[in-house]
Amino acid sequence: MNEKTRTLAYREGGPIVRFDKVGVTYGSGTQALRNVSFELESGGFYFLTGPSGAGKSTLLKLMYLALRPSHGRANLFGVDVGSAGRDDLPMLRRKIGVVFQDFRLLPHLSVFDNVAMPFRVRDVPLANYAEDVDDLLRWVGLGGRINALPETLSGGEQQRVAIARAVVGKPSLLIADEPTGNVDPEMGARIIRLFIELHKLGATVVIATHDLDLVRRSGAPVLRLEAGELTQAPGLSLAPKANQ
Amino acid sequence: MISALQSFWRQITRDSDRALLPADSRQARPLTIVVSIMCALGCLAGLSASAGLRVANTWTSDLKSAMSVVVQSPRTDADLTRAAQIVRRVQGVTRSEAMSRERAKDLLRNYGTDMGSTLDALPVPRLIEVGVTAGQTNVKADIEKALKAAGYSFVVDDHSRFTGEVLRTSTVVRIVAISALVALVIAAISTIGFAARAALETRREAVNILHLVGAKDSFVAREVQIRFLRLGFVAGLLGATAAGVIALIGSAVFAFGASDFTSGAPLLNWTDLWILLVAPLVTACASAVAADRAARETLRDLV
Numbered sequence: 001m002n003e004k005t006r007t008l009a010y011r012e013g014g015p016i017v018r019f020d021k022v023g024v025t026y027g028s029g030t031q032a033l034r035n036v037s038f039e040l041e042s043g044g045f046y047f048l049t050g051p052s053g054a055g056k057s058t059l060l061k062l063m064y065l066a067l068r069p070s071h072g073r074a075n076l077f078g079v080d081v082g083s084a085g086r087d088d089l090p091m092l093r094r095k096i097g098v099v100f101q102d103f104r105l106l107p108h109l110s111v112f113d114n115v116a117m118p119f120r121v122r123d124v125p126l127a128n129y130a131e132d133v134d135d136l137l138r139w140v141g142l143g144g145r146i147n148a149l150p151e152t153l154s155g156g157e158q159q160r161v162a163i164a165r166a167v168v169g170k171p172s173l174l175i176a177d178e179p180t181g182n183v184d185p186e187m188g189a190r191i192i193r194l195f196i197e198l199h200k201l202g203a204t205v206v207i208a209t210h211d212l213d214l215v216r217r218s219g220a221p222v223l224r225l226e227a228g229e230l231t232q233a234p235g236l237s238l239a240p241k242a243n244q
Numbered sequence: 245m246i247s248a249l250q251s252f253w254r255q256i257t258r259d260s261d262r263a264l265l266p267a268d269s270r271q272a273r274p275l276t277i278v279v280s281i282m283c284a285l286g287c288l289a290g291l292s293a294s295a296g297l298r299v300a301n302t303w304t305s306d307l308k309s310a311m312s313v314v315v316q317s318p319r320t321d322a323d324l325t326r327a328a329q330i331v332r333r334v335q336g337v338t339r340s341e342a343m344s345r346e347r348a349k350d351l352l353r354n355y356g357t358d359m360g361s362t363l364d365a366l367p368v369p370r371l372i373e374v375g376v377t378a379g380q381t382n383v384k385a386d387i388e389k390a391l392k393a394a395g396y397s398f399v400v401d402d403h404s405r406f407t408g409e410v411l412r413t414s415t416v417v418r419i420v421a422i423s424a425l426v427a428l429v430i431a432a433i434s435t436i437g438f439a440a441r442a443a444l445e446t447r448r449e450a451v452n453i454l455h456l457v458g459a460k461d462s463f464v465a466r467e468v469q470i471r472f473l474r475l476g477f478v479a480g481l482l483g484a485t486a487a488g489v490i491a492l493i494g495s496a497v498f499a500f501g502a503s504d505f506t507s508g509a510p511l512l513n514w515t516d517l518w519i520l521l522v523a524p525l526v527t528a529c530a531s532a533v534a535a536d537r538a539a540r541e542t543l544r545d546l547v
């Protein structure tokens with residue numbers, strides 16, 4: 001798809017994510033998602049919930065372009081993910097910040113360089129991001145561990161590094177897979193506040209979580225997955241399950 | 245040009261702690277050794293080709309500027325001298341001297357056989373030694389024409405058979421050396437390509453993460469390329485140094501056993517130094533190009 005059609009298809013304020021009867025079948029034959037349709041408004045704040053193995057991470061993988069749908073159409077920023085060319089993906093991914101469920105830090109790089117990764121892959125000079133990275137690391141309570149290697153950090157600390165990396169580039173779509181799973185409630189609240197700050201700056205935020213308390217308190221719209229099917233979504237008139 | 249060199253230098257000396265793809269010394273060390281050996285062999289092939297060419301040129305240029313005329317049965321020494329004068333007048337001839345009977349005998353004795361008094365009984369060939377301006381093409385024919393007109397019977401020898409032989413041999417040496425060089429370059433490029441592919445396969449997770457934070461294939465390929473540029477440069481330095489040392493030793497051995505015939509052309513010459521200086525740069529560039537190509541290919545079917 002060329003630059004022109006892309007801008008035509010994506011209008012500010014419209015849906016930033018649009019799934020239409022999306023299904024994912026893994027190589028092993030596991031059907032992780034079935035017939036998933038929903039839209040996320042640009043600038044929205046969403047939670048994604050569901051039991052373990054329901055397909056939350058799979059859905060997020062589609063959204064951060066680590067996976068292409070096996071069926072249906074997934075549309076991000078107006079670009080059809082299924083048919084987007086390989087060369088189109090980096091530019092889309094640069095608008096997306098991701099907190100992976102398993103962090104995925106580079107073990108040989110310092111905390112600082114892990115967080116700086118989104119800048120470095122764009123060849124931004126060090127002077128232009130060093131201060132931002134330092135500030136952000138201080139904010140997530142890792143100001144003293146800037147030169148540490150990930151393996152010397154606790155799970156919660158690694159998670160905060162992953163969060164810092166996801167938000168440092170001020171992405172327009174922030175996707176977080178269980179971002180508060182490994183931290184104490186106080187740090188959890190702090191992290192959510194960080195996401196809310198980013199949301200105020202105009203980012204669309206999607207957070208997968210098991211923390212139903214948090215979801216209820218926030219009052220934000222919820223997508224709920226059960227066994228690969230969407231059972232709750234904003235604007236989704238729930239058809240009886242038997243129909244599918 | 246300057247800025248290209250500067251950026252080359254920056255890439256070579258870049259802070260490796262911050263390399264986005266993890267280094268692997270277990271892989272890099274043996275590869276450096278293999279590439280440096282290839283580079284050393286390549287340098288030696290280049291030096292051989294250059295030395296062979298120089299030796300051949302020295303030999304043949306001596307011979308090309310000289311001819312000899314065998315005058316068949318001149319009646320007197322004066323007759324021979326007159327023939328020498330006729331030859332001297334031919335255009336392109338710088339020197340023309342009748343060889344005395346004694347010197348001609350000495351020449352024959354030089355062949356090593358002790359012929360004693362039998363030599364006196366033999367008809368010694370009467371020679372005119374002729375010096376010519378090198379590069380003049382029809383001197384031989386002109387000499388023949390002049391002597392024929394004066395009624396001599398004679399044979400002009402311009403050593404073309406011998407120089408031809410030397411040049412052919414040196415050409416063969418050069419072809420062999422250049423083929424060896426080409427084969428080594430191909431082998432080095434395939435080795436580097438293979439290693440670059442392996443490097444990416446073993447760093448798959450890191451490559452995936454870089455992609456997911458927005459890296460383009462060209463960016464990841466460049467990371468691989470920089471690594472192999474450095475490896476090639478270091479291996480090239482090692483190889484060129486080794487080749488230089490080997491050539492010095494060989495040159496010393498050669499000079500030690502040199503005869504009059506060979507000492508005119510040293511095996512190693514200062515002008516050959518450029519081969520050793522250029523080798524690390526060529527190895528670095530070839531390595532970088534091979535790695536970049538392999539990386540782009542691998543990335544295309546990685547994700």
Ligand SMILES: Nc1ncnc2c1ncn2[C@@H]1O[C@H](COP(=O)(O)OP(=O)(O)OP(=O)(O)O)[C@@H](O)[C@H]1O
Pocket residue numbers: 026027028030031032050051052053054055056057058059101
């Ligand atoms: N790479 C994979 N290959 C094969 N099957 C997979 C793969 N990843 C996930 N699955 C399967 O797909 C289903 C959905 O997995 P997914 O990770 O999306 O669940 P989840 O909702 O994120 O679970 P959790 O809350 O435990 O993180 C599971 O049955 C899982 O076993």
Ligand SMILES: [Mg+2]
Pocket residue numbers: 056057058101177
């Ligand atoms: Mg998950």
